[in-house]
Amino acid sequence: MVAALLSSILKLLEIIAAEEAKQRGTLVGDVAEEFTMLSNKLKDIIDVLEDADKKMSTDREYIRGPMDKLTDAAYDLVDVLDEWITTLRINGVGKTSNLKAKVGSYVTHFFHTDQVVTPGDLAFKLKGINHSLNLMDMAVGTVSVNLGVRFKMRYSRFLTHTTDVSVSELVGRDKVIQDIVRTVLYWSTEEGRKLVKTICVVGMGGLGKTTVAEQVYSEVRSHFHNGIWVCVSDVFDEKKVAKAIIAQVERVAVDSLDSFPLVTLHERIRRSVSGNKFFLVLDDVCTNDMRHWEAVIQNFEHGAQGTFYGMGVEARWDLEDFGRRISKKCKGLPLAAKTLGGLLRVKSSREGWETILNTEIWALDTAHQKDFVSLLLSYYDLPLPLKQCFKYCAVFPEDFEYDGETIIYHWMAQRYLGWDNDKDLELKGREYISYLAACSFFQDFLPDTDSLKSTWKMHDIMHDFAEFLMNNDEIVIEVMNPGGNSMIDLSATKARYLTALIPEGCCLPTSIYGAEKLHSLVIISGENAITNEAVQIIFNQAKRLRLVDFGCHNALVDTIPKEIGNLIHLSHINLSGSKIKELPRSLFELPNLQYLNLDNCESLENLPDEIGNLINLRHINFSGSKIKGLPGSLCKLHNLRYLNLNNCKALEDLPNQIGKLIKLIHLGTLHCDRLACYPKSARRLTNLRQLHGIVLRADRDDPKEFALGDLENLDHLRELSMVLKGNAVNERELKRAKFENKTHLKEIKVE
Template sequence: MWDSLKVTFDLGAAGSRILVTTRDLQVASIMGSSDYQIIHLEKLGDEECWSILRDTAFRGKDKLKSREDLEEIGRKIAKRCKGLPLAAKVLGSLLRSRSTKGEWLSILDSEIWKLNLAQKEIFAPLLLSYYDLPHPVRRCFLYCVLFPKDFEYPYHGITSQWLAQGFLGSDPDADLELVGLEYFNILVAHSFFQDFTIWNGQIYHFKLHDIVHDFGKYLAEDEFAMKVVESEHLSTNSTKHRHLLVMVDKRMTFPTFISGAEKLRTLVTYTGEDALTPKALRSLFNHCRRLRLLDFSLPVGPDHLCNEVPEEVGKLLHLRFINLAFSQKLERLPEALCNILNLECLMLTGCQNLKHLPESIGKLLNLRFLSTNGCFALTHYPKDIRKLTSLRTVLGAITRADRNDDKEFSLADLGNLKHLHSIRMKVVGNSIDKEEARKAELQNVEELLIYLAEGVEESAIIEALHPPSGIRFGFRDDYWLLLPGTK
């Protein structure tokens, strides 16, 4: 990959420079750096580490009475950072939730500093912060190491996966999405997540520092694995693997058999074009009956194409989450998909040639998240969507405004979805049946984004739906209205 990239730099103007940062001398050597060109950065001094730790730990605590005593202890803790800024930031985040001398001393005197750890200088402070997490939050963090380094995690995607794994609890009536947000914020507060992409005031993506990723892999051991496909058969080599990421080179197809995969709970794929053949998927669905999560959405090349979902998918009775996003040649979903009664999340974003949703989709009574954003060939939602009363989020809904019949999902049918918090929908029809629209009853909806078909006026839909006070309401992704009476 570097050889291909390096060719482009030959066209640079005279005097151009390339600055590369790395912690691995071998990387610098591969890139052609000579010894005299390498600048070895020294670690931070104790004062610099203390400055980072202090600013993080005392944020918002300017009037803390015991600050002088805590600063004395904090300087000693800063020396344990061994000049590593990430360690100082993590420890500062850990100390921010502690305000007494005894609590700070417990960090300074922890037995963890004495453990014989791999990469002890950084893993010891990370371990202190890790053990401060509630047990289910630890599981959420460790799950993130299934994905490769520098992966850009989608916030909604990862919290939906936590839900599918059972990390957020199992009460079907609880607002588990709020539990996911709470756990996410705890991990942010402990500095396990960074590099946030924020849009319209909401976090859409984030990353793990690569050292934090290494730390998670160290703790997870054999439970999480990544395998590269080199033939039609793949072996997991361990009965301990429960979560597997399969990398498929552009020249290969997905394996027709995965040895030792019977106990897998999670399968995530990185594939090239046309790699997911129907034959391979049939074999997968027949042998991996314990899967709770399937994610086929991660591409290696410019296109990721799952052309067909075989009927055998209906055998995955434990499945909670399936992501088929950007399967651009996918035209239909099998009715057997609706036999997966435990399914909670169905992601079809970017399946631009998908023409129909299954007619029996109303059987998926546990579905909480449905996305058909970018499904441009989809002309309507089936009427039975109204039966999915567990839905919390629907993205890309197609909603009939001019009538309420027994074939297509309509504005009136929104009134059945009592737990709906967020909906982004296209309103179709040349007019609005205001009497039917008032049945939508959007009192529990917190976010409503509407794409209007020609012939429907913005003012008319606002009047007909009468959105409640406090709702985030808009007609475009980048433009939200402040309606009269809203907060």
């Protein structure tokens, strides 16, 4: 974790240098030289500490003291640099002096001065940072590290599951089966060509063709994302075959596909296997009509290449001995073999596999005690940002059902996806999820049309592994205080991430000792578990919080205390299900807020104009509230990507300036029964991917109201649900909408 933190510090220094140069015109003389020196020193320390992470597995007690001090100092430095950046940006846009004073307080404390440190005191600050890095450098010098081998993985794939077929014992066909298995796994393909490889097993009935196929299927299935087995029988029914393929890949009932035409079924197959490796068995095929085969095979041309793509047969066979010896080290653990297989896939050379076989990590006593050796090999191979993202999953309890929206916005709050708010961080988060799934760190995916809503779980062993890596940076605690109060004491720990599990009948304590350094507070509870008093005290104590997630059903909370304005680092707040009636003005002074979830806050009626101050806000969810309209100032939120107003029964209109939200990807107004129309300016929202519940005129091109034809430039849409006004669909408007250009569109619903 220390290397990742120092990598964040390096990035923060780059941002500060750019912002200082922007406001000053340039960085001159000693200042520019100081920045260069700090950057170089950080890079050297990071190189050493990446390997110190590995050393922690063997000599954990020997280096724990220095590493803990390094971690603590790095966290403090991240906090102060974060505040420095906030100060610079507030200064750049001319925010109120009240907010500037709040931001400057911790910076002043860090640099041990009674004077408010202004953005201009650059040389003074750099000396303080340099002093901190010198102390870190000395601590690093006490850590003995044997440098290991580093790899960088450069692939991304999705993990899916299918049902296995039964395997019968077969005698006398071993050589045939092994020849087919080798052909399947080691098949060479010309570079740049995407050919679907085919093997035909032919012969008269009763020779054992199906049994051979079952044996091959059983041996190679684990090497593919999708294993598909379809019994064709006498008549080659293309629709029946297509439905059987989809049912296995998407894990749906065959009957649910009856109403779809063949062309739609083929399109679903193409989407399902795109970018994936698949192994398809068509059993009991009695036709030699190539037209049937071509109709099926064209849907598979966009699958991924095999594991040893581009290698010759002899080179691949040369790896077999190493593979068998490595597999023995997994000691029969399927999860270990599966995770390590992802690593071997991209190290497909004799030297790469030999290095993995001989790495000293196999000898680590601590890791062996917990069966983590093979997991460590795959973990160390992850790029640095993904290491942070995986370890962070330990803040959730075992058996937690993760979803894309929750985990991505949690990662964003901790800055694991970067510091540039202009970039599509949500897309980067989806890529990270796919990467970790490809390495088998996540499992049991349930896909959704909106990838942010896809869910998955983490194996218990993998969750234990994440906690092992966190090394006491996080604490998951169950609060048991039925009928009375209690306290949480973190003062003896270095924890930055606290998750409190509160069963029915218990409440969050009003006192959390040692909360001053917390970055994350997650509450998983039943109803009435969080009081207004507890929230107020927490916001007074934990001023470095980046994330506050109170989950849902916390109906006892009816007020957000004004003390929330103290949390100048806060990026993420989830108060869904609370009874709040209004939002405090201090909430709209939070300069770093990106995520605001007030889903199912049924008593919330008004939004103040100050909401336009939250210029970094990316995600707002007011679903189920009683708000009647949105203030025009909301349209100043030029970074907004997600706006959910579903089930706002009292909502009557949207601001005319809504077209200014040009980065908006998701807009939802489903079941907003009083919403009479969308403003015309909404046609400028050309980045929209999901547009749910849009009210539009279908009978004419209205000068003020959004009409059907105004969809013409919304070509990125993937999901669209419309409420049509008028007694007919105007043919000219339908033509102007240009649906033929909306090639990403998967779903349309019309009322």
